[in-house]
Amino acid sequence: MVFQATTSAPVNIACIKYWGKRDTTLILPTNSSLSVTLDQDHLRSTTSSRADPSFTSDRLWLNAKEEIIKDGGRMSTCIKEMKRLRKQLVEDTDPNAPKLSTYHVHIASYNNFPTAAGLASSASGFAALVSSLAALYSLPCPPTTLSLIARQGSGSACRSLQGGFVAWEQGSQPTGLDSHAVQIAPESHWPTLHALICVVNDAKKGTSSTSGMQRTVETSPLLQHRIKNVVPQRMVDISKAILDKDFDAFARITMADSNQFHAVALDTTPPIFYMNDVSRAIIAVVEEYNRVWVEKTGKVKAAYTFDAGPNAVIYTEGENVKEIIEIIVRFFPQQETFKDPFGLFANDGGLKEGGK
Ligand code: DP6
Numbered sequence: 517m518v519f520q521a522t523t524s525a526p527v528n529i530a531c532i533k534y535w536g537k538r539d540t541t542l543i544l545p546t547n548s549s550l551s552v553t554l555d556q557d558h559l560r561s562t563t564s565s566r567a568d569p570s571f572t573s574d575r576l577w578l579n580a581k582e583e584i585i586k587d588g589g590r591m592s593t594c595i596k597e598m599k600r601l602r603k604q605l606v607e608d609t610d611p612n613a614p615k616l617s618t619y620h621v622h623i624a625s626y627n628n629f630p631t632a633a634g635l636a637s638s639a640s641g642f643a644a645l646v647s648s649l650a651a652l653y654s655l656p657c658p659p660t661t662l663s664l665i666a667r668q669g670s671g672s673a674c675r676s677l678q679g680g681f682v683a684w685e686q687g688s689q690p691t692g693l694d695s696h697a698v699q700i701a702p703e704s705h706w707p708t709l710h711a712l713i714c715v716v717n718d719a720k721k722g723t724s725s726t727s728g729m730q731r732t733v734e735t736s737p738l739l740q741h742r743i744k745n746v747v748p749q750r751m752v753d754i755s756k757a758i759l760d761k762d763f764d765a766f767a768r769i770t771m772a773d774s775n776q777f778h779a780v781a782l783d784t785t786p787p788i789f790y791m792n793d794v795s796r797a798i799i800a801v802v803e804e805y806n807r808v809w810v811e812k813t814g815k816v817k818a819a820y821t822f823d824a825g826p827n828a829v830i831y832t833e834g835e836n837v838k839e840i841i842e843i844i845v846r847f848f849p850q851q852e853t854f855k856d857p858f859g860l861f862a863n864d865g866g867l868k869e870g871g872k
Contacts, residue, residue: 519616521651524562525643527635528553528675529711529829531770531821532750533777534684535725536733536743542692543590543671546733547747550683550754551675552831554711555703559635563625563644565652571620578625578641594645594669595621601665602653616653623648635713635827638725642669643676663697672725679703681758683751706761710837714828714844716794725824728781728788738783742776763833767806767819770831774821781824792826794848801847802830805840 528551536546574595576583585591603617625644627637646666650657659677667674667684674696675682680703687695732739750769757765781788791799799820806816818840819831832840 517614518566519568519614519619519652520564520566521648522562522564523644523647523651524560525640525647525676526554526556526679527559527629527637527640528672528682529821530672530675530823531754531766531819531831532747532773533823534671535729535777535780536739537671537729539690539692540730542695543667544692544695545671545684545686546739547743548684548686548751549672549675549747550681550700550751551672552681552709552711553676553679553703555679557628559629559640559713561625561627561637561640561644563623563641563648565621565623565645565648567616567619567621567652569619571622574620574623576623576625579627580624590642590669591645594642594665595623595649597665597668598646598649598653598655601655601657605655605657606653621649621652635715635718635823635825638670639672639676642666642673645669646673647677660696660698664693664695667692667695667697680705681755683755700755701758706758708834709763710832710834712830712832712837712840712844714798714830714848716792716798716826716828718827723788723790723824728784728824731786731788732780732784735785736780736783739780742780746776747773763817764815767816767831770819770821771802778822790824790826791822795822795826795828797847798828798830798844801843805843 530549530551532548532550534545534547534549538544538546574585574592576585576591585595599617606613607615607617623645625641627641629635629637643666646662646669650662663674663677666677671684675684678697678699681700682697683700684697685695687693750773754766754769757769778791781790802818802820805818809815809817817832817836821829821831830840
């Protein structure tokens with residue numbers, strides 16, 4: 517018999533940023549966070565895992581290159597925890613179930629986007645790993661339980677096991693059993709919300725999230741203010757904005773939180789810079805776009821957010837997507853072949869009259 521499963525998981529983009537751990541082994545955060553899981557096929561990790569009695573060790577291939585699974589490392593913790601759940605929930609309750617928890621696994625994972633470029637590849641990667649092992653092991657677990665394990669691979673991964681709008685509740689137990697992801701609303705709740713990914717630079721980032729956030733915890737006084745006085749209220753306010761589909765409130769909180777996260781990175785010693793000049797120019801363009809709309813309607817129409825890298829994500833509603841792409845492409849002409857998903861451009865690169 518062949519025991520094998522393939523699943524995929526998308527990237528999520530945080531509106532309230534996770535930045536800081538109170539427990540670096542269990543990956544318990546210093547604040548709750550909230551993200552939107554992207555539902556298109558462009559930014560996904562797809563993972564196949566196979567268990568076989570002939571395998572002599574657990575092995576992993578990432579984008580076709582074998583990676584070492586370090587003993588006691590995050591990958592090995594996730595695999596060990598999934599085997600433990602298989603034994604406890606399936607094999608111990610059904611004497612006829614194959615003893616897959618005693619077999620080694622081979623895992624192959626593929627990202628259809630640049631790895632480690634601040635595009636949340638560790639989030640989709642560990643979420644796909646955990647969901648593929650959950651399928652292989654036929655685990656009868658809800659996503660919230662699986663999120664406890666994905667979290668130990670990479671904190672933000674716990675939010676990629678569910679679609680739509682997902683909060684990672686920081687929890688308070690030292691065991692971490694209450695530090696898990698919960699869905700605030702499914703993606704069908706707000707189908708007009710779009711995320712535009714602006715890839716400013718797809719090179720591997722200079723300071724990893726893991727080391728950067730630890731330096732921030734150790735040195736930034738602003739982080740302490742953020743954790744205590746800012747994030748708890750923002751979690752309440754953005755959840756309400758999402759449930760009410762109040763784009764203006766959602767956007768203002770998202771931009772403020774991105775800016776505070778980068779302020780906290782700058783408040784770290786030595787300071788960490790994730791945004792570059794192009795990132796800051798994107799902020800200026802979106803702020804100006806919003807200023808015009810606020811004058812007309814009192815409401816903003818777009819929200820930028822940046823993770824641990826220079827790439828921008830712009831949230832907006834469907835009716836503004838075309839206009840925002842036009843503006844971004846005009847200010848930041850594309851060097852590479854532009855895919856033109858909305859059919860806006862003529863063959864010579866100029867805008868088509870009216871577009872699509
Ligand atoms: C800026 O989840 O990559 O994207 O837990 O150390 O693996 P580790 O960090 P990671 O950090 C993500 C940081 C962020 C904000 C966010 O996604 O909430």
